[in-house]
Amino acid sequence: MEHLQVEGLAPVSRVGLGTWQFGSREWGYGEGYVSTTARSIVHRALELGVTLFDTAEVYGFGASERILADALGGHRSEVVVASKLFPIAPFPPVVRRRAAGSARRLQLQRIPLYQVHQANPVVPDAVTMRGMRQLLDAGRIGAVGVSNYSLQRWRRADQALGRPVVSDQVQFSLAVPGPLEDLVPFAEREGRLVIAWSPLAQGLLGGRYDEHHRPGGVRAANPLFSVDNLRRLAPLLGLLREVAAAHDAAPAQVALAWLLSHPRVVVIPGASSVQQLEFNVAAASLRLAGDEREALTGAARAFQRASLPSLLAGRVLRRAER
Numbered sequence: 001m002e003h004l005q006v007e008g009l010a011p012v013s014r015v016g017l018g019t020w021q022f023g024s025r026e027w028g029y030g031e032g033y034v035s036t037t038a039r040s041i042v043h044r045a046l047e048l049g050v051t052l053f054d055t056a057e058v059y060g061f062g063a064s065e066r067i068l069a070d071a072l073g074g075h076r077s078e079v080v081v082a083s084k085l086f087p088i089a090p091f092p093p094v095v096r097r098r099a100a101g102s103a104r105r106l107q108l109q110r111i112p113l114y115q116v117h118q119a120n121p122v123v124p125d126a127v128t129m130r131g132m133r134q135l136l137d138a139g140r141i142g143a144v145g146v147s148n149y150s151l152q153r154w155r156r157a158d159q160a161l162g163r164p165v166v167s168d169q170v171q172f173s174l175a176v177p178g179p180l181e182d183l184v185p186f187a188e189r190e191g192r193l194v195i196a197w198s199p200l201a202q203g204l205l206g207g208r209y210d211e212h213h214r215p216g217g218v219r220a221a222n223p224l225f226s227v228d229n230l231r232r233l234a235p236l237l238g239l240l241r242e243v244a245a246a247h248d249a250a251p252a253q254v255a256l257a258w259l260l261s262h263p264r265v266v267v268i269p270g271a272s273s274v275q276q277l278e279f280n281v282a283a284a285s286l287r288l289a290g291d292e293r294e295a296l297t298g299a300a301r302a303f304q305r306a307s308l309p310s311l312l313a314g315r316v317l318r319r320a321e322r
Contacts, residue, residue, distance in 0.1 A: 001049030001284055004266065006166050006193055008143035009080050009112055014260050015284050016052030016080075017045050017277070018197065018268035022064040037273065042071035044274045046079070048281045054169070054195070054268045056084035056117060057102050065105035081106055082113035082195075084147060084169075087120040087128060095131025099140060115145035115169060119153050129160035136163075145169060145195070151182040164192065172196035172265070174236060174255050175204055175224055177300040180262075187264040196259050199267040200252050204233070207241050207251035228306040236299040243292050249283075256283035258296050 003011035022038050042053070053072070055064045065083060069076060083102045085095060103111055114135065116128060135141045145167035146157050157165045168187070172179045172194065179194055187194045200206060202219050209215060211230040219225050224233075240251040247254065259265050260283065271277035288296070 001281065003049075003051065004193065004264065006143065006191075007164060008166065010078070011051060012080050012193065012266060013049055013051040014266050015050060015256070015281050016054055016082075016195075016266055016268040017041070017050055018270045019053060019055045019064050019068050020059045021270045021272065022055070022060060022067040038067050039071040040274050041271050041277050042068065044277055045281075046072075046075055048278070050281065051079045052082065052266060052268065053079060054082045054197075055106075056086070056115075057098060057105075058084075058086045058117065062101075062105050065102055069105060069107040076106065076108055080112045081108060082115060082145065082169075083111055084115040084117040086117045087123065090116070090120055090123055090128040090131065092127070092131035092134060095128065096134060096140075099135050103140065110140055110142060112142040113145050113167065114141040114143075115147050115167070116149075116157070118148040119146070119150075125153065125157040125160040129157055129162075129165075133161055133163075136161075143167075145193075147195075147197075151186055154183070154186070164190070167193035167195050169195035169197055169268075171198050172259065173199050173201045173205060174240070174258060174296060174300045175201040175233065175303065177297070177303075180297070180301070184262050184265060188262070192264060194262075194265045196265055196267045199259055199269050200255055203252075205237075205240060205252055205255035207237060207244070223306070226306065232306065233303055236296075236303055239295060239299050243288070243296065246292075247286060247288075249286055250279070253279065253283040253286055254288070254296075256280060257286040257288055258293060260284060261288055261293050 002014045006012050053068055055068050085098050099114060132144045143166045144161055146154060146165055147169035149168050154168050168183055170179050183194050201224055202222055204224055211227045214225055223229060240254055244251045244254045256267055259267050269280045
């Protein structure tokens, strides 16, 4: 497993583990998952060299942090545990209090990477980052990150903190390639990290779905799985299957390998089983040829996501045809 050096952090594995599903009800994993599977996944991740474990105070209303802490056990202080502040009234005293709550649930004296979960539209980063700087100065956190920030706002956060904001965690995949245009080059130039959440687009890039075979459950609400978008994604998904066949790999592994071909990008897919974790980690060993990477990049950029009005119009038309 390749690891990246980041100021203020232990080496960060290129493949991390997203733990939003720990304690989450919407995916229906249940108590058995919490008591046995989650622990097994974390233990196997440690064996495979995974050092980045991402959580947040809002995941399961703190349950994810508690479950992760229990699963990591004595390894808690050896890895990069990354949690997030949900920025409701993110004034310095609130930031400090919420960090203390996360640290308590994580059973850590110091949170290695503490991130602002999303940009507050009203409170400027000059306010939020004052609290983050106080946490840094007190040794309560190792480094500051942000999540779902534009490049402009990331730079403003840098200025407000007075030192590097080391990472930006954003939605990034072959189906959502926007960070390629600005965040990824910035991270490469500055030695920062882009942390890709939903790197498989909720399983879309596993190659199982098309306009004739759509998922149910939580995924059904994702606009990427609309008939219109699945039709538009057909060239990308077809290419993904071709590249996967050439490497005797799965399309999802190729999708992860494409992200990892960018030197300052790390991925944090979730895992519902030990087998899925091993499958994801194996993608770190997959090396794409230059022409394969370029073709996938071109197909990703060529995908024009359907707008909401067109999606709604399509639904009305299909209902009228029934």
